[in-house]
Amino acid sequence: MAKITKDMIISDILKLDQRTIPVLMNAGMHCIGCPMSAGESLEQACMGHGINVDALVEELNKLFAE
Numbered sequence: 001m002a003k004i005t006k007d008m009i010i011s012d013i014l015k016l017d018q019r020t021i022p023v024l025m026n027a028g029m030h031c032i033g034c035p036m037s038a039g040e041s042l043e044q045a046c047m048g049h050g051i052n053v054d055a056l057v058e059e060l061n062k063l064f065a066e
Contacts, residue, residue, distance in 0.1 A: 002016050002017070002064045003061060003064065004016075004020075004042070004057050004060040004061050004064065005042075005057065006041065006042050006043040006046070006053045006054070006057050007041050007042070007043060008041060008042055009037075009038070009039065009040065009041055009042075010024075010029075010032075010036075010037040010038075010040055010041070010042055010045055011037045011038045013042065013060070014032065014037070016064075017063070017064065019063055020060060020063065023056075023059055023060055023063060024056075024060075027051050027056050027059070028049055028050075028051055029045055029046070029049055029051060029056075031045070031049075042056070042057065
C-alpha cells in the first residue's frame with residue numbers, strides 16, 4: 001500500500017493513482033498540470049495555496065487505505 005508524505009513531489013503522487021486528482025482539486029490545488037508539479041513537494045504547494053498539508057496528507061492516505 002502506498003503512503004503519501006508531505007515531502008513527496010506532486011507529480012509522483014499523481015503517478016501513484018489518478019484518484020488523487022479530485023482530492024487535490026477539491027482541496028483547492030488546481031495546478032495539477034502545472035509544470036511546478038514536477039518539482040514541487042506537496043508541502044510546498046500547500047503553503048503556496050494556503051492549504052493545511054497535514055489534513056490533505058491524511059485525506060490522501062485514506063484514499064489509499066480503501
